[in-house]
Each structure stands twice: as structure tokens, then as C-alpha cells.
Amino acid sequence: MDAQKIIFLFIFLVPLSSATSIVDFCVADFNYPGGPAGYACRNPANLTADDFVYSGLGVAGNTSNIFNASAFLAVDITFPALNGLGLSMARLDFGVGGVIPIHAHRVSEVILVIEGTIIAGFIGSDNTPYYKTLNKGDIMIFPQSLLHFQVNVGDSPALAFVSLNSASPGFQTTSFALGANDLPTDIIQKITLLDAAQIRQLKTVFGGTN
Template sequence: MIQISSNMDGLKIILLFAILISFSSATTVVDFCVADLSFPGGPAGYPCRNPSNLTVDDFVFSGLGVAGNTENIFNSSAFLAIDTTFPALNGLGLSMARLDLGVGGVIPIHSHRVSEVILVIEGTIIAGFIGSDNTPYYKTLKKGDIMIFPHTLLHFQVNIGKTPALAFVSLNSASPGFQTTTIALAANDLPTDVIQKITLLDATQVRKLKTIFGGTNL
């Protein structure tokens, strides 16, 4: 009986390895998964379009070659190549964005679910992030410089030069998320008095921000 039990345990282990191998092999069967945006996305991304209906154009994105509109309160633009704008990124764990900053322009303090690398193409900017212990890490970056922003940490970019600045960023997710602190507070119906309490801003400033970003409950 002991021998039979031992053999059964061995068979169970072999079966478990076989299952694990089959799962790992399944992930390499598909070369790509261009998102079918007619279905809702989930934590694992979007369902795949039928490969037989794809062409090379599905794997090319030209949107980052055009300067963004910086005529806004931040004097900046962020144009994203993510799964919803470039469906071929679906499931590949990466995305990109183009940042245009006019003179004095800023990409306001914000965060992502994932890490980011910035590459300065033109201009001079201050870029930085704030650690979870509230230590700031910031530096003046010029053409050719890169900097990393660790995942979930608040970070920013400011054009301190006398000419417009251009940078490209890469993020390690096709759906990195983007939450700007000021907009997250002011562009909704969170009551003004609550925002006062959690930020120490005065009511006048809170109402001003709500007016700018379309918030209610003034």
C-alpha cells in the first residue's frame, strides 16, 4: 500500500507539471493580440481581433509625429499611444506618449499604475518625483537625458527653458492609467468643504479650481 501511495503522489506531481507546462506553452502560441475595442477591456486587456483581418498598418502608429495643442491652462500636451489609441499594444506591456511643453508649460503632478522613462528631445525641463517617504527627487534635464519615474509615485515635468520642449515617455503597460492630482480633486462633485479639509486650500481657491476643471458642488 505504501508503494501504491508513493506512486500516486508521483503521478500527481507529474500531472501538475504537465498542467503548468501546458499553461506556459499556451502563452507563447499567440504572437500578438491586437485589441478588439468593440468589447470591454478587463485587467488582462482586450479580446484579440481575428489575425486574418489584420494588416501591417495595424502595427504602425503615426500620432506621435505631430505636435500637440498646448493652448490650455498648463501650456502643455500629452498625446498617448496606449491600447485604446494603438490597439496593437494590447497585452504587450508597454506604451508611449509625446509630451509638448510650451515656454513655462508643465505636465502637472500626477501618477500611474506603472513605471515610466522620459527622454528629452528638445528643450530644458525640470523633472522629478516624490518618494513614499516624501523625499523629492528632481533634476534639470536637457536634450538626450532620460529619467525614471517609479510606479505609483507622484511625478511632474516643467519647461524652464526659453523655447518649447519636447519629450517622449515609455511606460511598462498598454494601459498605464493617468491621474492628475489637481484634476482628480476638482473635476467632480466632491464638496468644496471636504476638499478644504483634506488639502488645507481655502474655499475660494477650491471653487476656482472646480470652475476651471468643470467640478460641481461648489
């Protein structure tokens, strides 16, 4: 590695937890691997205003799926300017009866309902459920790492936007976690108390095996 690259890495691979006190921004450079602190920074001299604008949330998502809903994410890998800034957003589109299934992030989230009526909620670590019917203009908080969900209970499509306090919030859906891998059915039976037929159905829907 030549001296120029070494200098570049020294400047732009600083831990992003402290980068905000050193630089104004750190648009992700995908030529280098990401890590717990995020991605390396692109050279600011090569950036324009376009690098700080993202139009991906302006178009309705495809809700033609088993959940009749869509989640379109503006995170560091889709909007590199978010890298290191500690926030991201997503657009949620719901068909009638649509569901964002129970899932969790490693960070906290706030939802804002734009159109329609949804039930949103989360389950506390003591297994207490907190859920509420939300209408246009309502917001709700989902605390860090707790399982949460949204369901369209209106008679028309619904739209909501969420914001999360990380550029890389993670997303683990329980249905996929159980049905989209090769974890043996008999083990899933033991750890969930689901019967084998239910587990096989999940694996058929989500592409799992074994």
C-alpha cells in the same frame, strides 16, 4: 451565442498575462469589453502591417491650455496593437513655461528629452523629492505609482517622449482629481487644508461642482 462565437471567445479572451506565451500578438478588438487583462484579440487573419504602425506621435500637440503643454498618448485604446504587450508611449509638448502637472500612473515610466530644457521629478512614498534639470538626450525614471511632474524651464518650446510598462498605464492628475468632480468643497478643505476660495477656483477651471 452560437458555437462559432463561443470558440472565438475561448481562443481570444485568454488572460493577456499569459497570452504572450500562446500567441505572437493580440491586437485589441473593441467589439468586446476590456478587463483587467486587456481586450480580446482580433482575428490575426484580418490584420495587416498597418495595424502595427501608429503615426499619432509625429505631430506636435496643442499647448493652448491652462498648463501650456500637451500629452498625446499611444496606448491600447489609441494604438490597439499594444494590447497585451506591456508597453506604451506618449509625446509631451511644452510651450515656454509649460507644465505636465503632478500626476501618477499605476506603472513605471521613463522620459527622454528630445528638445529643450525641463525640470522633471517625482516624490517618493516617504515624501522625499527627486528632481533634476534634463537637457536634450537625458532620460529619467519615474517609479510605479509615485507622483511626478515635468516643467519647461528653458526659453523655447520643449519636446519629450515617455515610455510606460503597460498598454493601459492609467493617468491621474491631482488638479483634476480635486477640481473636476462633485466632491463637496468642505470635504476637500478637510482633506487638503486648501481654503474654500482656492477650491472654488479649481472647480471653476476644471468643471467641478458642489
